[in-house]
Amino acid sequence: MAAAAILQAALGTGREGQPHLSFRDLRKVYADGVAALDGVSAHVARGEFCVVLGPSGSGKSTLLRVVNGLTDLTSGQMMLGDTALSPKSLRGIRRRVAMVHQQFNLVERASVAANVLAGAVAEVAGWRAMLGWYPPELRTRVCEVVARVGLDEIHLPRRAAALSGGQQQRVGIARALLVRPEVILADEPVASLDPAISREVLGLLREAAREQGATVLCSLHQTDLAREFADRIIGMRKGRVVFDGKPALFDDRAEAELYEGLAVPSPETKEKAYA
Amino acid sequence: MREAILQTGGHPRPASEWHLRAPYDWRAALAVLLIATALFWSGQRMEVGKMLNLTGEAVAAGVGLKDESQVGKGLGRMIGALFPFVIEDRRELARITDLDRDALPMFTRIEATEVTTYHLNADTLQVEQQVEVKEYLVHPFGYLTKVLSKMVETFEIAIWATIISVLLSIPLAFFGARNYTPNRFAYSASRGVVSFLRSMPELIIAMFLVLGFGFGAIAGYLALGLHGAGFLGKFYAEDIEAADRKPQEALTALGAGKLRVLRAAVLPQVAPSYVAYTLYILDRNVRMAAVIGLVGAGGIGQELKGRYDTFEYGHVGTILLVIFLTVFVLDQVSARVRARLIG
Numbered sequence: 001m002a003a004a005a006i007l008q009a010a011l012g013t014g015r016e017g018q019p020h021l022s023f024r025d026l027r028k029v030y031a032d033g034v035a036a037l038d039g040v041s042a043h044v045a046r047g048e049f050c051v052v053l054g055p056s057g058s059g060k061s062t063l064l065r066v067v068n069g070l071t072d073l074t075s076g077q078m079m080l081g082d083t084a085l086s087p088k089s090l091r092g093i094r095r096r097v098a099m100v101h102q103q104f105n106l107v108e109r110a111s112v113a114a115n116v117l118a119g120a121v122a123e124v125a126g127w128r129a130m131l132g133w134y135p136p137e138l139r140t141r142v143c144e145v146v147a148r149v150g151l152d153e154i155h156l157p158r159r160a161a162a163l164s165g166g167q168q169q170r171v172g173i174a175r176a177l178l179v180r181p182e183v184i185l186a187d188e189p190v191a192s193l194d195p196a197i198s199r200e201v202l203g204l205l206r207e208a209a210r211e212q213g214a215t216v217l218c219s220l221h222q223t224d225l226a227r228e229f230a231d232r233i234i235g236m237r238k239g240r241v242v243f244d245g246k247p248a249l250f251d252d253r254a255e256a257e258l259y260e261g262l263a264v265p266s267p268e269t270k271e272k273a274y275a
Numbered sequence: 276m277r278e279a280i281l282q283t284g285g286h287p288r289p290a291s292e293w294h295l296r297a298p299y300d301w302r303a304a305l306a307v308l309l310i311a312t313a314l315f316w317s318g319q320r321m322e323v324g325k326m327l328n329l330t331g332e333a334v335a336a337g338v339g340l341k342d343e344s345q346v347g348k349g350l351g352r353m354i355g356a357l358f359p360f361v362i363e364d365r366r367e368l369a370r371i372t373d374l375d376r377d378a379l380p381m382f383t384r385i386e387a388t389e390v391t392t393y394h395l396n397a398d399t400l401q402v403e404q405q406v407e408v409k410e411y412l413v414h415p416f417g418y419l420t421k422v423l424s425k426m427v428e429t430f431e432i433a434i435w436a437t438i439i440s441v442l443l444s445i446p447l448a449f450f451g452a453r454n455y456t457p458n459r460f461a462y463s464a465s466r467g468v469v470s471f472l473r474s475m476p477e478l479i480i481a482m483f484l485v486l487g488f489g490f491g492a493i494a495g496y497l498a499l500g501l502h503g504a505g506f507l508g509k510f511y512a513e514d515i516e517a518a519d520r521k522p523q524e525a526l527t528a529l530g531a532g533k534l535r536v537l538r539a540a541v542l543p544q545v546a547p548s549y550v551a552y553t554l555y556i557l558d559r560n561v562r563m564a565a566v567i568g569l570v571g572a573g574g575i576g577q578e579l580k581g582r583y584d585t586f587e588y589g590h591v592g593t594i595l596l597v598i599f600l601t602v603f604v605l606d607q608v609s610a611r612v613r614a615r616l617i618g
Contacts, residue, residue, distance in 0.1 A: 094528060101521065103521055105524060109544055109547075114539075118526055130534070185528075
């Protein structure tokens, strides 16, 4: 398992030239006239853990939701590998992309096992989905991912609502991991968790994604966590990318610019994406 | 320009110019006045004053403040006639053709009653008294057994009616839920059907169906099933609309279609209230199954109507008691089922 993980990670870095996700001049104007995305262009390499930072309302969530079509674009193009996002390719893309949500988005009344299994609801045969009779391999896989996110066998039959916030988000991650997605979108996955738990959950998300060779696009509002976990940081302000580079380059000045809009981006911080 | 709009969201106003509305104003007072006027007008048409008067008299008579009341007398006579409840079955022996006196059916006995008749002797012009002995085959719990078996039949009608309601209302709810219906037409059609079914009284549906399917249980459970679908279709759909959207979005984001999202993210949320609604409809069906028997749609109602029309009020009392006990027991059982499912 570890060897495979290293191999996959290496494979990911080896293909950095080919972006896994590419955004070309994305624009999203909501009905009230607010431009959530105002010409966003960026590329995310395969296997990268890319953190999107920015103040509230900067368009982080919108950018993530564009990837799986939860929000549709006003203009621009989103590519996953060689596939462009279109109404026709939407279902196919969604099945390759998993999502971890800020509010966990679990069925609170359902058990942990049922919530994780629901991650495969789009994959199994229709009658299986309707009867809730998932194949035995999937049930084995559920145990695997639930163990992977640090939960125990005793949690399987518990109702999601009975778990703590941190545990619920672990279930959310397990659901996302279940069908081995290529891309994991994490929309402020730790915004409702305390700092210590946040660190654990992010570490878990990063390691698990790395083992599966999944690319992660994760929005955060804690810059310290971004510096600690990201392979790459994209900073957004008012729908525009104002920073794009390695965490090492995200210094106090870049942070001040991002959150307070103090200065015009200087050349060394406005590094071009892995062109 | 855009920045300005983003920051202020349009026109900034100092807090001193803000306005927080009072919880209600003169419009609410006017509405209350209008409703009161309407109720007053309707109350006169409905003779609410007379109702209060008569009820007051009956209560006064009941506690001895008044000699007698018309309502109290009428109701009292009727209610008195229900007692004692008849639980035995009594048949005149002379009318039973093949009865072996040495091998009576189980639990039965023969009772003899002396019946005195008077008639005029044509020769003597005297009124003569004649004592006749009439024999009856008495089954001590015969009538109760019959009522209970009718109640079982009624319960079966209620069960099948509920099954029909549930099966019909599943598609009705899917098409009638704003967030799952494929298009506006399907939505309106489904809501229309649901309203129509709910607006048709089951007694009337049963009368029509008796014409088609003949007397008996079929007309009964179809009528109740159709009417119940009008309720369940509405409640199911409204619960789907009100279900937490977050898990639905999570599964949509994974590429699941509407039906799969409905099954995996909505059904677990709405299941307890669906069970509650369905149990309510079952409870209602048991009560209504007793009523639609009046128009010949099977069950205990048919028996009830027969006995009522032949003034056998003791039998009517037994039937009413059995219906009440069944509804009471069902209520206890369904409360327990609900508690287990929701807890």
